[in-house]
Amino acid sequence: MINLKSILLNATLVATAALPLAAAALFTSAGSAQAAALTGEFSFDGGKSKTQIGNPFVKSLVTLKKDSLTFTPDSIIQDSNGVKSTPVAVAAQTGSFLGFNSASIRDIISFANNTVQNPFLDLGNLPSDGDILPGDDTASLADGINIFTLTSSGYQITQTGANITIAVNLLGYFTSATGEITNGAGSLSFQRNNTTVAQAISILDTADGSLANLTFSGSTFTTSVPEPAALLGLGAVGGVMAMSRRRKGVVQ
Template sequence: MVISKSNFLKGAVAALATVPVVAAGVFTSAGAAQAAQLVGEFSFSSDPTVSATLTSNSVSFVAPKTFTINQSLSTGNFTGFTSGTINNITSFSTNTIVNPFLTLLGGALSGSTFIANTASYDIRQAAPNLVAIDITTIGTFKNALTNEESDGEGVLTLQTGGRGLTAFDVETLLTGGGSVSTTFSGFYFGTPRVSTPEPATMLGLGLVGVGVAMSRRRKTVA
């Protein structure tokens, strides 16, 4: 079988010409997917009428369970949110959480949520006469417009104080069936979630491979 050099060059050029187009499509899709994920960080504090009540195995919030976001500290996709609501953790021991744990409001992505999968807390001596309770939750942020998901994590901090109050005093109170009620603040962040390439992306990569293989085969035959 004889293939003219002219025809081979035309075929090779045509095959190579498709590579940048396909590759561009791959990179564009990946970039768009990541842009739709909630990535960045934000801080918030409870509204004046809202407080949290912590027991040894749960935390609940007074209705309307609202908080205000400090926009000057927000980054990434979280910059448009201005406020939100928070839900209860009914059992730390079994990770029983009322989800969505956080609902973010304001801006173009209003209604986006944080779904908590695990929750735990630590009690520490923040300063003399001041005890902090840090509640850590790990889960998923979900974009309200695109349903894209990103990995999320955050800390909710409750503080209580009194003359001579220690972390041990608070631990003893909770263990004995008591509770702590106070205001709260929080810091949360989202990081990109790596996903499996979509079928269209895999097809594009396959076309690149086919084009290169055909080019090599034609060169060998010639």
């Protein structure tokens, strides 16, 4: 097994910035906050899309270069900032994820430069799981609501008989429609037939070399949920800090 690349992404700053928001929510009950958080798990694989009626469906595929991971086609879904993404079908949902049948997935721009397009997954719904037809409303897949933000990732290549398997680990956090954050993790995998690990490394080390247009599948799950006691404790600390600031203001 060859561990080729790993990254630590700047999205962790988003999680840190969210801490004041958690403190600001102290006046809500811990039970309601926990209920609003995304919890559970789901699997996903490449969806399909077509730009015109009568055209064949185009399957969502993945391409790996030495320092990047991209998905195609990315011309159907586009958010308000013009960032494009690729449809995936969501299956085997549990918990809060039962309400979604599709998602959009964005590129890991660069393993080398610690950058990624976030949200990495944007959960929503389509008339048919993961399939986009002309005229379908894709807004829920590009609204920045119910998302998985990627904070670190890496990939490994292993030999499985005459084929290779590329496994991409995913670490990050889910943000619900109400802004509740839960830690999350998962994996993404794809295969290339009749190839050895040495051959794959040689291809990736070549300028513009890639393992291209491969089908993929993956899964993600929540790894921790805010505890009511922790939220209440945070509330107590926030209240003490606020009182302390007010008292200092009176003295001064």
